[in-house]
Amino acid sequence: MRYALLIFTLFFLPITAHAQILFSEIMYDLEGSDAGREWVEIVNTGATSVSLSGWRFFEADTNHKLTIVQGDETLASGDYAVLADDATAFLAENAEYSGTLFDSSFSLKNTGEYLAIRDSELVDQDSLTYNSDWGAGGDGNTLSRSASNSWEAGAPTPGSGVVSIDSGDPQSPSTSEETVTNDTRTNIHQTTPYRKQTIFADAGEDRVVSVGADVEYEGEAFGLTGEALEGARFLWNFGNGRIAEGKSILHHYEYPGEYVVVLSVSSGEYSASDRMLVHAREARIEIAVADGEIVLSNTDTRELDLSFWMVRAGGATFQLPKNTYLLKGAQLTLARSLTKLPLSSAAFLLYPNGMLAATTESSTAPEPVTGTTSAPIAVTEARTPVKALSGKSIVGATAPVGESAIKRTLEPEAQATSAARIVAEDTGGEMYKWLLALAGIIGIAVAGMLFASRSKDEWELID
Structure with missing residues (x-):
């Protein structure tokens, strides 16, 4: 009986050891919409079913x-066999396909990601991390x-392909290779060479952002088996000459345009x-x-993310919370009971970094500056960078002023005067009080000097 069991084990063990399922083809980015049209293909490279x-x-x-x-x-x-995100959609586009087809539900990233095929015990039989640099991106x-x-x-080529095989002997590398297609249905053995895995x-x-508005960029990193990677280094290149780590x-972007943002992640080797x-607009x-309450109106053709934007009125500030969105063409009324802002006809909408986004039409216009236009100024929107009303300057913020964004004609000198006037009005004339106090101190000092000089002369006459 022992001999029979030994013969049985020796006969079947080598055959089952070579059975392996591998990825053979990936359709991850189609022309047009990808929804329901993505699929992957696997192949049995073993000698048994x-x-x-x-x-x-x-x-x-x-x-x-x-x-x-x-x-x-x-x-x-x-x-x-083909694993389809939507089997019905796959057959509609590949009517000639008659092979094995599995229906599933997934969405492959166009930039690349980690994939694995797992057996019933959830043990990986094959895995890879593809990326768009390999090609097949939307073409x-x-x-x-x-x-x-x-x-x-x-x-x-769903349902067919080519694989390379070795001798099947793990002790001695093969000196020749055999190419097999599924059309021949030839038995093939394990063919996976060593391939260094990556994170x-x-x-x-991709996203659309507002010029001047700070937006949060959050990266992710996954390990060799798809788990979240802890302790990795994240380095961002925002495509406008600025880099950051974290x-x-x-x-935020200072100018409109399209920017390619690159995230580089490293962990050990x-x-x-x-x-x-990123589309910056x-x-x-x-x-x-209106009736003492702040009303924000989205006149854009897109939804606006107002996370951390600020409303300034009467020397006080209210900041909108994260994930505040204003739909296109919609209005948002901020009740005074919420904002606690003082009653004021002048109100300012600021980006999270303190740059001016918009102001009320009723805001008092600055006095004309010599050499610039003296026409009345009605500001409904502004992109001119100014000092943050907290007193901190915005370093490097030089957002342009476009005719499409600002309904006025104003030279640079006038823009600077306008920004200064906004700050002066918002602080309630505090600047002038400080100047008046400084002038008083100087006057007292001069008077003291004159008095001391006169007293000295009188003492000399007495002597």
Whole structure:
């Protein structure tokens, strides 16, 4: 009986040891919308069939279930299978596909991410971290595993592909390789060469921001097995000449435009990067005072993020909390019972960094400056950088003034005078009080000097 068991073990153990499921193709970024159209392909590189019952596709920190839609969930040696985000949508675009198809639910990142195929015990059978630098970004191509086990961009071939194999003997490396396609249904063995794994960086999705408004940028880093990476170094390049270090950074753009933001993450010997596209646009917003309450009106064609923006009136300031959004064309009324702002016809809307965003039309216009226009000035929006009303200057803030953003004609000297007048009005004339006190001190000092001089002369006459 012992001999029979030994013969049985020796006969079957080598066969099952070579069974392996590998990723063979990835469709992560299609032309147009990606919703429901993404898919990945796997292949059985072992000599025996493998049941995929209970297997999971790991993506975005989630073990996605696989539901058989077409074919058999037991994958024969050399066979391919497609895992689709939406099986119905996949078949609509690939009507000729007749192979094994699993339905799942996932969304592949266009910038790249960590993927794994896990067995019923949640043990990784294959994994990789792809990124957009490999190609196939929005051009209709896919990433396919080549005969040399590298990844290359090319035309989609769901249900077929090429793999390279070795001799199957782990003790002696093969001196030759064999290329096999699924059309031959030839039995193949394990073919995964050593490939150094990397960590993964995520800068976030593309976004639209307002010029002059501080926005929070928060990065993420994942380890070799997809877990959140602790203690990593985060370095941001905001594409406008400014860099910053930290997992979470507040940053604003001084000028409108499109900027490529790059996040570089490093941890020990590993490093990774990700990038995002930021559209910086001038925010079109108006502020008014109605019955003592502040009214903000979004005249822009997009939703505005007003997180940490400030309203200034009567020498007091109210700051809007994080995640305050104003829909396009909508109004936001801030009750006095909430803001505690004094009654005032003049109100100022400030970006989080203290730059002026908008002011009420009823605000008193500054006096004309010699050499500039003397026409009345009606300011409804402003992008001119000024000192923060807290008294701190905004270093490096030089946001431009455009005709589309400001309904006035004003030379630089007049702009400076306007900013100074805003600060003077807002502080209630405190500057003039200090000047008056200084003049009084100087006057007393001069009078004391004259008195001392006169007294000295009188003493000399007596002598």
